[in-house]
Amino acid sequence: MMDFAARVAYVLSRVPEGKAVTYGQLAALCGKPLCARLAGRVVSQGVSPRAWKVVGAGGRLTGAAAFLTPGLQAELLRNDGVSLLPRDRVDLGKSGWVPTDEELAALKTAFAQREI
DNA sequence: GCACTGACGCGGG
DNA sequence: TCCCGCGCCAGTG
Numbered sequence: 001m002m003d004f005a006a007r008v009a010y011v012l013s014r015v016p017e018g019k020a021v022t023y024g025q026l027a028a029l030c031g032k033p034l035c036a037r038l039a040g041r042v043v044s045q046g047v048s049p050r051a052w053k054v055v056g057a058g059g060r061l062t063g064a065a066a067f068l069t070p071g072l073q074a075e076l077l078r079n080d081g082v083s084l085l086p087r088d089r090v091d092l093g094k095s096g097w098v099p100t101d102e103e104l105a106a107l108k109t110a111f112a113q114r115e116i
Numbered sequence: 117g118c119a120c121t122g123a124c125g126c127g128g129g
Numbered sequence: 130t131c132c133c134g135c136g137c138c139a140g141t142g
Binding site: 022023024027034035036037038039040041043044051054055056057058061062063064065066067073 | 125
């Protein structure tokens, strides 16, 4: 079984263009629901070059402060095609990633086979 | 071993 | 909507 960090990186690599995921989703997809905080810590460690696709519950850019400049994450998200609402909130309705059954199955299989 | 801390989530006020 | 408190897990002193 891949470790949590490896799973986080893998899941992030599967997030489609124009879509964003929440820490909670990320943790759950990695097999550890209720560990959103852990997911946040892992992401901040730089395991993935797509950390900007990760947002807090409700689409809040809770990690924006960790980027080089304030507002950078929002810009990266826009550049990716993610729709933002006023106050730098991600419109989860339009741009929140909702894994399809196929994608979920693919993740499960990958984890089981230790793919990375 | 214990207390503190963090890119969090959720329910309440 | 914002702020607070509590729960969660792992790294650090």
